[in-house]
Each structure stands twice: as C-alpha cells, then as structure tokens.
Amino acid sequence: MKYERIDKRLFERNRTKFMQQMKANTVAIFNSNDIYPISADSTIPFEQNRDMFYLSGVDQEESILALFPDASNPKHREILFLKETNDHIAVWEGEKLTKEAAFETTGVKTVYWLQEFDTILKQLMAEAEGIYINTNEHLRANTETQTREDRFIKQWKKDYPAHQVHKSAPILHRIRSVKEDIELDLMQKACDITEGAVKRVLKFVEPGVYEHEIEAEIIHEFIRNRSNGFAYTPIIASGKNACVLHYIENNQQCQKGDVILMDFGAKYANYAADQTRAIPVSGRYTDRQKEVYNAVLHVKKESEKMLVPGTLIPEYHQEVGKLMEEQLVNLKLLDKTDIKNQNPDWPAYKKYFMHGTSHFIGLDTHDSGLYHKPIEAGMVFTCEPGIYIPEENLGIRLEDDLIIQDGKPAKNMMSGIPLEIEEVEDYMNS
Template sequence: MKYHQISNQLFIKNRKKFMAQMKPKSIAAFNSNDIYPISADSTMPFEQHRDIFYLSGADQEETILVLFPDAMDSRHREILFVRETNEHIAVWEGEKLTKEKATEVSGIKTIYWLSDFKKVFFDLMTEADTIYFNTNEHYRQAVETQTREDRFILECKKEFPAHQYAKSNPILQQIRGIKETEELDLMQTACNITEKGFRRLLGFVKPDVWEYEIEAELLHEFVKNRSKGFAYQPIIASGNNANVLHYVENNQQCKNGDLILMDVAAEYANYSSDLTRTIPVNGKFTQRQKDVYNAVLRVKNDATKLLVSGTIWAEYHKECGKLMTSELLGLGLLDKADVQNENPDWPAYKKYFMHGTSHHIGLNTHDYGELKTPMKANMVFTVEPGIYIPNEKMGIRLEDDVVIQEKGAPFNLMANIPIEVDELEELMNS
C-alpha cells in the first residue's frame, strides 16, 4: 500500500464498539471484496470492502474477519483469516500478509490461513445462536453484482438453517458515522493532498487546455503524495458540461470565457475527501459569473453554519432550500410567483439546484452514517450547493468537507483550499 501503516489501536477500538452491540452468543463475519474480472485475464484494481477494513485494517483480498465475544476459547473472540502466502505468490504478486504482519496491522492475535476457515467456523457456530450478516443497506446502494459477502450469506443459510440471523449494518451505520480522531487525521491528510492538486491546477489552467489534461495533473499530484488517486470518478466539466451533474467524459477543450466545474478529490488509506471548485478558464470571472458564484458561496457558508449537533438531516435540507431560493430570487432566476406557485414536492429552486446539499463522508465518498437521528459530534459531512443555468452555459458548485463539533460551527477540513473569487483570480494570474 502507498499509505503509511495505520496504528492498529484504531481497529481495536472499532471492533470493541461493534462487539459491544452484539447479542449474547452471537458471531459476526466480514469478507473482503472480490477481485472483479474485466475480460480475458484482466481484472479491475482491488478495492477492499470498507467494513472489514474499518474493523481490521486488513487491505488484502481473500480475507475474513470473525468476531465472537462469547467464544468459549478466548483466542477465538477475534479471528482474522488470510490467504496463505508462498514463494510463487511472492514472485508473481508480491508481498502478502504473513500471520505476524496480520497481527501487527490489525491488533488481532489469532490469525489462521483461509484454508482453515470452514473447519474453525463450523466449530464456532456450534457455540453460537445468532450470526450477523453484513448486507449492504446504504440508502444509495444499487448493486446488482453478487458479492463475496452475498455468497457467504447464502452458504451460511444453507449450512446453518437453525441459527438466528441478525444484521451488522445498523451497528456499522451508527459507529462508522462517528469518526475517531485517527480517522479525522486520515481524512485531513486526504484533504491536504487534494489541496496540493488544486493549487497545482491554478497555475496550469488556461484557455484551450483539455479537461483530461487537468485530470492528468491532478492524478500526478495525488499519487506523488501517497494516494492511490481519485476518491471517486473525477468530474472536470467546462462550459455547459457543468450542467451534467455526473459528467465524467473529461474530453472537451476548455474555452476562453467559460468556467470549469471540478468535482475532484484524493483518497488516502481508503478514506475519501470530496472537493468541488469552479474556476474561470482565463483566470478572470465575468461580473455575471461572479454574481452567481458568490450566491453559491453564500449558500455554502450559511449551510455550513447549520451543521451542528442535534440537526436533523431532512430538516437541514429544507433550510438549505430556503437559502437557495433567496439567492435565486436575487439573481433574477426566480420571481415571487414561481415561489408562491411552487410544487411542495419539487420546490421552485430545484430547477437550478436539483441535488442535496450534504452527505456523510469517510471510508466511502457517500459514507455510512445515521440520517434519521440528530447529527452528532465527529460526524463528517460535505457541503455542496450549486446553481446550474444551461441557457447561460454555466454551472457552479462549491464543496467542502466539515466535521460536526460538540458545540458551535463545524470544523472545515478544507479551510485552506482557495475558494474566494479574489484569491482564485490572484493565484491564477500570479
């Protein structure tokens, strides 16, 4: 891995939090992701399942974590099963976790080879009444592929039909949503790498540059700083491309007088950052661009102040809608009649700002975290309002990542990344 090894104390704490909420005589299992094929002998780069990483730090394929707090043998209360390495694997694939290294990474003392899993697991299941299955219940999930976790669940139900089943996801939604100090430090590192990439761009962008050239500059800076690269598929949208919310082609030339909306950010140690900035191709905003930009910035700043302990996510978005409505009226994009006659299910502001303002971020860009209960300290949210005006070939979105505090306004992990019009223009023209 490119990142510096994380202290196993983080994963020890995370497992304790999870096990504290498990039922008596219950066992929980977590599987690595598959390595997904493309065609022939080609595969996609491996991405570890974030849940097993969160609980163990193991960043390797064919790994299984088993938690059994009431195991009769105390050695079996935490077990990590890893793929057995050998000289052939070392030559063709490189270093894999040894038992000693797996303990060092995870803090788990009992390490078995994966080949021992069925025998050991069967023995443990004779002691357990309930098994926790790790299903994907994220509110935005739309997975059609059968995963390694899915296959494990089907096999367990077949082999252990008399056991009770429980869900690990509600526990993970609760505990993963509230970050430990170590996690906040990792996320700050990701944001700092993103800042380096963005500052690099400010001296690079000029009329007639291509969107993919900007993407290449960012990737260079990210990998140079120990990131695998982008935390999500980068959006580098110049001119009217910015009005396609998930524009990812990044294949157009940036024209003089246009703006570029860039939703691009680095990951670090599997933790995401999520940044959006909008800059002028020629280094100078027109008055109209500046007016719309500052309207988005005011909404972002005011929306950020609303992210405090106790806030309800759904109510927060309603308040953000009111902030945006006021700005759209000021820009002349809406009039009072539009607001008075609006559909409550699709308010007038949605014509120009059709997405949400904030989501959890962490090990996933759209991370786990409770949404129907009050916000809590050390939850991390994005703040990302935008105004999209296709008939003016202009789309502006601004986004930072902020940490909810026990009291008062949130802490901005991206506070050092330029965002004010004057600063952007000065840096682009220096």
C-alpha cells in the first residue's frame, strides 16, 4: 500500500462499536473481496471490502474477520484468518501479512491461517445461537456479481441451518456514518491531495488541451502524494460534455470560451475525497458563465448552512430545490408559469438540476449511512448543486466535503481549493 500505516486504535474502536450492538451469543463474519478476473491471466487491481477494512485495517485478499464477544474462550472473541504467506508468494506477489504484522495493523491478537477457518468456525457455531452476515444493502448497490461474502453465506446456510441469522448492514450504516478523529485525518489527507491536483490543473489548462491530458495531470499529482488513485472514475467534461452527469470518456479537446466541469477526488488509505469545480478554458469566465456560476455558488452556500445536527436529509433536499428554483427564475431559465404547472413529483427546477445535493462520504464515495435519520455531528457530507444548460453548452457544478459539527457551521475540508470566481481567475492567470 502507498499510504502510511494507520493507528490500529481506529480499528479496535470500530470493532468495539460493532460488538456493542450485537445480540447476545452471536458471531459476526466479514470477508475480504475477491480479486476479479478480466480475461486470460489478467485481473482487476484488488480493492478491499470497505466493511472488512473498517473493522480490521487488513488490506489484502483471502482474509476473514470473526467477532464473537460472548465466546467462552477469550482468544476467540476477535479472530483474524489470513492466507498463509511464504517465500514463493513474497517473490511473486510481495510480502503479505505475517501473524505479527497483522496484530500491529489490526490490534487483533488471535490470528490463524485461512486453512483453519472451517475447523474454528465449527467451534464457534457450537457455542453461538446466531450469526451476523454481511450483505451489501447500500441504496445504490448493484449486487449482480457474486462476491466472496455471497459464497460464504450460501455455504454457511447449508452447513448451519438451525442458527438465527442477523444483518450486519444496519449496524455498519450507523457506526460508519459517524467518523472517528483518525478517519477525519485520513479524509483530510485525501482532500489535501485533491487540492494539490486542482491547483496543478488550474495552472495547466489552456485552449487546445485535451480532457485526458488534464486527467493525466491529476493522477500524477495523486500518486506522487501516496494516493491509491482516483476515489471514483473522474469526470473531465468540457463544453456540452458537462451536461452529461456521468461523462467519463474524457477524450475531447477543450475549446476557447468553454467551461470545464471537473469532478474528481483522491483516495487515500481507502478514504475518498469528492470535489467538483467548473473552470474557464481561457482563464476568464464570460458574463453569462459568471451569472450561472454565481447562482450555483449561492445555492451551495445556503445549502451548507442547513448541514447541521438534526437536519433530515429528505427535507433538506426539498429546501435546496426551492433555493435552486429561485435562481433559475433569476437566470430566466424558468418562469412563474413553469412553476405553477409543475409536476410535484418532478419539480420544474429538475430540468436544469436533476440530481441530489448531498451524500455521505467516507470509505466509499457514496458512503454507508441512514438517509431517514437526522444528521449527526461527526458525519461527513458532500454539497454539490449544479445547473446544466445543454442549449448553451454549459454545465456548472460546485462541490466540497463538509464535516458536521455541534453548535457551529459544517467544516469545509476543501477550503483551500479556489471557489469564488475571482479566486479561480486569479489563480489561473497568476
């Protein structure tokens, strides 16, 4: 891993929080992700299951974590199973975790090699009355591909049909959404790396540059600062491309007079940053671009004021919609007739602003969290309003990551990235 070692106290606290919410006399099992094949002998670079990482800090394949706080054997209250390493693996794949290194990484004292898992699991199941299985219950999840976790659950149900089954997801969605200080530091590192990339691009962009050349500048800045790379597929969308919300081709030339919408973030220690800026190819915005930009910026600033403890996210999005409606009328994109005749299920403003404004962020870009519960201090949200006008070849979205705080405004983790029009233009032309 490129990132520096994380304090194992983070993972110890995370496991404690999870175990405190488990039912009596139950086991919880968590599996690493698979290494997924492409074709021939090619594979997709390994990405750890974020729940497994959150609870253990283990960032390698073929690993299993078992939690059994009521185990009669104190050694079996936290157990880590790892693929046994050897000299051959070290030569071909690099070093894997030894039992000693695993403790330094995770704080788990009991470590077995993976081939012992079935035997130890039988011992645990003989004592336990139930199990927590870990399924992907994210609202946006695509679960078509079978995972290592899926295969374990299928086999476990066959081998132990008499045990009660509980879900890990509701617990993880609660505890993962409120960040520990160590997590906030890691996220700030991801944001700081992202800031460096934005500033690098502001100096690099000029008419005639290609979107993929901008992407190359970004990934260079990321990797040289210990980032694992992009937290999500980057969007570098110039001109009309900015009106395609998930534009990822990044292969067009940037023309004089256009605006480039850049939505990207660094990943550091598996934690994500997520920001968006809209910058002028020529280094100066036109008057119309300034009007639209300032409208989006106004909505962003007013929206951030509502990101406080106690806010309900569905109500928050309704209020943001009202803010956006006002700005679109001012821009003469909507009029009172449009609003009077609008469909309540798809308000008129959604013609130009069709996505949500805020989502949880953390180990996943769209992180785990409970959208029907009030916002709490320690949560981190994006704030990303936008206006998209295809007929003007113009899309503006502005986005930062914010820590919710008690008794004061949310803290912007990206306050060093130029945001105001004058800041962007001055930085590009200095």
